[in-house]
Amino acid sequence: xxxxxxxxxxxxxxxxxxxxxxxxxxxxxxxxxxxxxxxxxxxxxxxxxxxxxxxxxxxxxxxxxxxxxxxxxxxxxxxxxxxxxxxxxxxxxxxxxxxxxxxxxxxxxxxxxxxxxxxxxxxxxxxxxxxxxxxxxxxxxxxxxxxxxxxxxxxxxxxxxxxxxxxxxxxxxxxxxxxxxxxxxxxxxxxxxxxxxxxxxxxxxxxxxxxxxxxxxxxxxxxxxxxxxxxxxxxxxxxxxxxxxxxxxxxxxxxxxxxxxxxxxxxxxxxxxxxxxxxxxxxxxxxxxxxxxxxxxxxxxxxxxxxxxxxxxxxxxxxxxxxxxxxxxxxxxxxxxxxxxxxxxxxxxxxxxxxxxxxxxxxxxxxxxxxxxxxxxxxxxxxxxxxxxxxxxxxxxxxxxxxxxxxxxxxxxxxxxxxxxxxxxxxxxxx
Amino acid sequence: xxxxxxxxxxxxxxxxxxxxxxxxxxxxxxxxxxxxxxxxxxxxxxxxxxxxxxxxxxxxxxxxxxxxxxxxxxxxxxxxxxxxxxxxxxxxxxxxxxxxxxxxxxxxxxxxxxxxxxxxxxxxxxxxxxxxxxxxxxxxxxxxxxxxxxxxxxxxxxxxxxxxxxxxxxxxxxxxxxxxxxxxxxxxxxxxxxxxxxxxxxxxxxxxxxxxxxxxxxxxxxxxxxxxxxxxxxxxxxxxxxxxxxxxxxxxxxxxxxxxxxxxxxxxxxxxxxxxxxxxxxxxxxxxxxxxxxxxxxxxxxxxxxxxxx
Ligand SMILES: [Zn+2]
Numbered sequence: 224x225x226x227x228x229x230x231x232x233x234x235x236x237x238x239x240x241x242x243x244x245x246x247x248x249x250x251x252x253x254x255x256x257x258x259x260x261x262x263x264x265x266x267x268x269x270x271x272x273x274x275x276x277x278x279x280x281x282x283x284x285x286x287x288x289x290x291x292x293x294x295x296x297x298x299x300x301x302x303x304x305x306x307x308x309x310x311x312x313x314x315x316x317x318x319x320x321x322x323x324x325x326x327x328x329x330x331x332x333x334x335x336x337x338x339x340x341x342x343x344x345x346x347x348x349x350x351x352x353x354x355x356x357x358x359x360x361x362x363x364x365x366x367x368x369x370x371x372x373x374x375x376x377x378x379x380x381x382x383x384x385x386x387x388x389x390x391x392x393x394x395x396x397x398x399x400x401x402x403x404x405x406x407x408x409x410x411x412x413x414x415x416x417x418x419x420x421x422x423x424x425x426x427x428x429x430x431x432x433x434x435x436x437x438x439x440x441x442x443x444x445x446x447x448x449x450x451x452x453x454x455x456x457x458x459x460x461x462x463x464x465x466x467x468x469x470x471x472x473x474x475x476x477x478x479x480x481x482x483x484x485x486x487x488x489x490x491x492x493x494x495x496x497x498x499x500x501x502x503x504x505x506x507x508x509x510x511x512x513x514x515x516x517x518x519x520x521x522x523x524x525x526x527x528x529x530x531x532x533x534x535x536x537x538x539x540x541x542x543x544x545x546x547x548x549x550x551x552x553x554x555x556x557x558x559x560x561x562x563x564x565x566x567x568x569x570x571x572x573x574x575x576x577x578x579x580x581x582x583x584x585x586x587x588x589x590x591x592x593x594x595x596x597x598x599x600x601x602x603x604x605x606x607x608x609x610x611x612x613x614x615x616x617x618x619x620x621x622x623x624x625x626x627x628x629x630x631x632x633x634x635x636x637x638x639x640x641x642x643x644x645x646x647x648x649x650x651x652x653x654x
Numbered sequence: 655x656x657x658x659x660x661x662x663x664x665x666x667x668x669x670x671x672x673x674x675x676x677x678x679x680x681x682x683x684x685x686x687x688x689x690x691x692x693x694x695x696x697x698x699x700x701x702x703x704x705x706x707x708x709x710x711x712x713x714x715x716x717x718x719x720x721x722x723x724x725x726x727x728x729x730x731x732x733x734x735x736x737x738x739x740x741x742x743x744x745x746x747x748x749x750x751x752x753x754x755x756x757x758x759x760x761x762x763x764x765x766x767x768x769x770x771x772x773x774x775x776x777x778x779x780x781x782x783x784x785x786x787x788x789x790x791x792x793x794x795x796x797x798x799x800x801x802x803x804x805x806x807x808x809x810x811x812x813x814x815x816x817x818x819x820x821x822x823x824x825x826x827x828x829x830x831x832x833x834x835x836x837x838x839x840x841x842x843x844x845x846x847x848x849x850x851x852x853x854x855x856x857x858x859x860x861x862x863x864x865x866x867x868x869x870x871x872x873x874x875x876x877x878x879x880x881x882x883x884x885x886x887x888x889x890x891x892x893x894x895x896x897x898x899x900x901x902x903x904x905x906x907x908x909x910x911x912x913x914x915x916x917x918x919x920x921x922x923x924x925x926x927x928x929x930x931x932x933x934x935x936x937x938x939x940x941x942x943x944x945x946x947x948x949x950x951x952x953x954x955x956x957x958x959x960x961x962x963x964x
Contacts, residue, residue, distance in 0.1 A: 420848040421664075423763040423784030423823060493764030538741060539762035541783065 224248075226639060227259050231269025231600060234570055236276045236578045236589030245274065247596040250638035255592060267634055267641070269600050275573050276590050277309025277597035277635060279580040280550060281370070282399070282453060282477060282525035285311070285342070288329065289318025294530040294617045296330065299550075300339040302528070302616035304643040306551035307632040309340050309597035311528075312584055314374045315347040322347040322358040324366035331367060339642050340635075341597075343584055345399065348373045348387045354380065357387055364394040369585050372399035374453065375500065375545075379405060381438060388448035397583055398443070399451045402435035402460070403500070412541050414487040414502040422491055424540055427502050429457040436460050440467045443474060451583065452476040454527050456501035458511035465520040475583060477523035478512050480553045481622065484560040485509075489622060495536040495543035497622045499529070513566055516575060523583065524557060524575040526550045530618020548618030552609055554601065556623060558630030562603075569603070596639035605631040656952050658960075659770040659777040662786035663827040671795065671828060677948035678796050678941070684720055685943055694723035697954050700748050701757040701780070702728045704765070709915065710780050710789070713939075714757050717946035726751070741765060742772045749775045755953055758782075763820075776953045784818050790914050791824030792945040795832070797938050798869055801910050805832035809906075811863050812836070813897060814873035814922050815844040815884075821914045822873055826854055839863035840895055843884040860895050864904045870932070872897050872913045872922045888921050897923045902932055910934045 228245040233255065235241075244259040245252060280303065286294035296313075303311050313330065315321030321330065327344050334342035346363035350356045352373045360371065371391055377400070378384045388398055408431040413419050415426025436452055440463060443450035452464060455476050467474045481499060486506050490497045497503060515521040529546025536543050549556070557576065561567045567575075581588035587595050606629045611619035635643035656670045663671070684691050699718040701711050711727060718725040728748060741760075748756055755776045758766045763783030770777040781787040795805075802808055810829050816822045816838050829836045830853045838849050839857040850856050857863035864870060875891065885891050902911065911923070911932035919925045928935065 417848055417851050420817070420846060421823075421852060423782075423786070423820060425784070493767050534740060537768075539760065539765040539768060539783075541762045541764075 225261060225264035226267060226636070226641070227261060227264045228267045228269050228274055228598065228600065231272045231274035233274045233590060234573050235591060236573055237591065240570065245590065245598070247598070247636065247639040250596060252590060252592050252594050252596050255590070267600065271604070272600050272602045272633060273569065274590070275307070275599045275601060276577040276588060277599045277637065278307045278554065278576045279584065279586065280308050280311045280526050280528065281523060281580040281584055283311040283313050283528045283550060284316065284530065284546070285313040286530060287317065287333065288326070292532055292617070293535070296333045296342065297337040298615060298617050299528070299530070300334065300342060302551045302614060303340040304635040304637065305615045305632065307554050307599035307601065307635055308550060309599065309635060309637045310343060310581070310584070310586060311340055311550070312343040312345050312370065314372060315345050316352060316374055316376070320347050320352050321345065322350050322352070324359070324362045327363060327366035327368060340637055343586065344368055345370045345372050347371065348378065348391070349383070352376045354378050354383065357383070357390055360391050360394055360396060364396060368396070370397035370399050370451070372401070372453065374399070374401045377401050377403045377405065377435060381442065384439065385442050385446060388442055388446040392446060392448045395449070397449050397451050399453050400439050401453045402432050402439060404431045404434045407431035407434060412498060413490045414504050416487060416505060418487045418491055422493070424490070429459060429504065429508070432457055432501055433459045433463060436463050440472055440474065444470070444472045447473060450474045454479050454482060454501055454525070455512065455515070455521060456482045456504050456508060458508045461511045461515035461520055465515065465518070468520060475522045476520065477525040478516065478521050479527045480524060480549055480556040481547050483509065483512055483524070484556055485622060493540045494622065495538070495540055496547065496620045496624065498540060498543050498545055499527070499547045500545040513561065516567060516571070522575070522579045524553070525580065526553045528616070530616050531620050532617070533619065536620050546620065547622065548614065548616050548620045551614060551616060552621070552623055552628065554632060555628035555630040558603060559628045563629055596636055598636040599632060600634040602631045602633050603629065605629070607631060656956060658956070659766070660788055660949055660953065661767055661770060661777065661779045663788045663791050663824045663831070664786065668831045671831060674792055674945065674948050674952065675796055675799055677952060678792070678945040681947035681951070682941070682944040684947070685940065690720060690722055692722040693951055694718065694721035694954055697723040697754045698726070698752050699723045699755045699757065699950060700726040700728065700751065700753040702730065702745060702748055703759040703780070704730055705759050705761040705781070707759060707781070710759065713942045714780065714946050716943045717950055720943070721947055721950060723950065742769060745769045745773060749773050754957060755950060776957060778949060778953070781820055783820065785820050786824045787820040788824050789942070789946055789949065790821050791828045793938055793942040794825055794871070794912060795828050796941045796945055797912065797934055798910070800937070801934065802868055805829065805834045808834040808869065809867040810834050810836055810869040810871065811839055811867045812871045812873065813839045813860060813863065813895060815875050815879060816840050816849065816873070817844050817846060818876065818879070819873050825871065826852065830854070837863050837867065841885050841891070844879070861901065861904060864901050867905045868909055870897060870902065870905055870909055870911050872911070872917070874914065874916065875918055875922050877918070892921050896921060897927055899924065899927050899930060902927060902930070912938060
């Protein structure tokens with residue numbers, strides 16, 4: 224089936240920005256020209272809209288296998304395409320953990336059967352994410368992983384982390400590290416600071432993150448591993464990464480939309496939907512994170528989409544699950560808080576949400592002739608009010624509920640097929 | 655006009671505080687007159703404590719009975735909540751017993767706020783985690799008011815494990831709202847400097863902290879904090895942060911000594927000081943019943959005025 228995306232402004236991800244038509248056929252971009260006419264093509268009217276390379280999320284929790292009540296590959300990727308994402312990399316903290324080729328195969332086959340977006344599994348660094356024995360990285364690589372992470376379970380043993388880096392580097396695997404010194408974060412549930420003091424919740428100090436980032440930088444420097452810092456949240460973390468980059472360390476970093484756009488102040492009132500790891504920090508941290516994005520210290524905006532059930536959150540703050548469900552509104556959040564306020568451009572957004580993560584995951588990127596037609600059409604003039612009840616994700620846990628956002632995903636094409644259309648109807652659902 | 659729920663002192667206005675304290679003064683007459691009033695006839699008051707505290711619970715029970723209300727008490731273990739039986743469901747069951755006011759104590763900050771959001775009954779926070787203990791603060795304020803008349807310019811020092819103390823937080827909010835100067839003192843591991851941003855003065859030298867104050871308030875120190883490495887020993891705490899008669903001499907001549915009880919004698923307060931003329935600790939207990947009566951009365955009146963809204 225031929226499709227023509229007509230009259231939109233294309234941001235192709237290679238620095239180009241032009242008003243043109245795109246012909247899509249056989250899952251690929253066949254032509255990009257001023258005007259393309261065809262009698263037998265499906266027409267997408269993109270007039271007044273932007274045509275972007277589909278977003279790539281390198282930090283998603285799909286929860287399957289093991290926690291299907293929170294999310295499944297079906298609902299998670301449904302949410303992803305509704306958010307304009309065409310590829311998601313899913314974290315290994317499933318049950319069983321993604322620490323062997325069988326689980327990788329399982330996820331790939333379920334994604335093929337009922338996934339909407341493309342799915343790239345991330346393997347665990349240690350067996351069962353127990354932080355004891357290194358996982359079968361070569362087998363995992365052959366099964367299809369490109370990155371390793373023990374995400375929420377930071378490797379406290381520095382010797383083990385070093386061996387993971389040395390072994391994993393033989394296979395060029397990206398080391399995605401959740402940086403948290405558990406001894407410092409202790410029983411903390413929110414940022415340690417003014418608000419935690421005020422409302423009597425235990426705090427997570429910023430040093431908990433920075434100490435671990437510093438350690439991992441030192442280890443990456445000595446091993447040459449490709450280090451990627453997950454969800455950076457503090458000012459001093461940004462500075463550590465900036466210095467490491469200047470120092471030639473092979474390091475990249477990501478930040479979440481909520482850490483970029485919200486501060487600890489909204490925890491006052493005990494809304495458990497504001498509880499995430501890393502916690503929402505201060506205005507000063509947020510400013511530093513934006514600065515870090517702008518000067519290239521932070522490469523990627525990743526959602527850390529962490530869906531939970533209502534029961535996981537309808538409890539006192541201290542025992543509520545950490546995490547925010549955010550993949551389907553990430554674009555609007557970034558557009559509203561950063562692009563609309565003139566802090567970054569839409570081209571930057573494309574780099575952070577599509578091009579850079581695609582490069583790190585070694586998948587195709589950008590809109591050009593011959594590439595897979597993974598394309599997202601957005602309308603930056605439309606506004607809407609977030610209503611979590613309309614989320615495709617099973618996770619309704621969002622601190623943005625009720626907020627007015629600008630920027631709507633109109634169409635998402637995966638391999639040339641219209642997988643999502645703004646009216647919520649799905650034309651096709653095979654990836 | 656107080657809100658539907660009493661969750662903390664921080665979200666109360668100065669006028670609310672004065673109204674409650676004035677009402678408590680009236681209520682104290684009922685206690686002293688030893689006659690039961692029927693102000694709350696037909697009302698049902700239930701306490702639900704997820705963390706044991708006989709003293710506070712009993713104080714609420716007395717308050718309800720002095721006003722002629724039905725009173726019930728439920729004790730439950732927090733562990734059952736963690737197991738999955740949701741806190742809200744538990745309390746909703748209690749609400750179905752036609753409770754007008756539910757008094758909640760919970761070991762987690764914000765638990766009463768969560769209930770207040772989902773329930774029609776009025777919730778009184780009887781202590782939540784490290785956050786607030788509004789009724790304790792109200793009885794402290796009442797006691798101070800009886801002895802000192804005005805809060806304006808009054809110097810009050812709160813000493814001990816401030817960061818883990820809901821009593822300290824509630825008192826700080828109340829005293830600041832009423833115009834007093836609030837000093838906080840304790841070891842730095844138990845007292846972050848951040849408290850200064852909230853309007854208090856922070857001291858790590860207790861002698862300086864106590865100098866020239868009108869009110870000295872000790873807090874109960876949890877001895878297990880020593881095991882978590884927050885202070886080195888009971889003895890070191892007693893020597894450097896304990897309230898002694900020597901130190902009380904640094905305060906104003908007519909200073910009073912308060913403590914929410916029960917006291918670790920010779921740790922946060924030396925035994926002789928606790929029994930000295932400074933101490934108003936026993937009066938605090940009586941005033942505790944009076945302020946709780948006042949809250950029950952005001953909440954029930956408010957409910958009557960807003961009947962259609964609940
Ligand atoms: Zn994560």
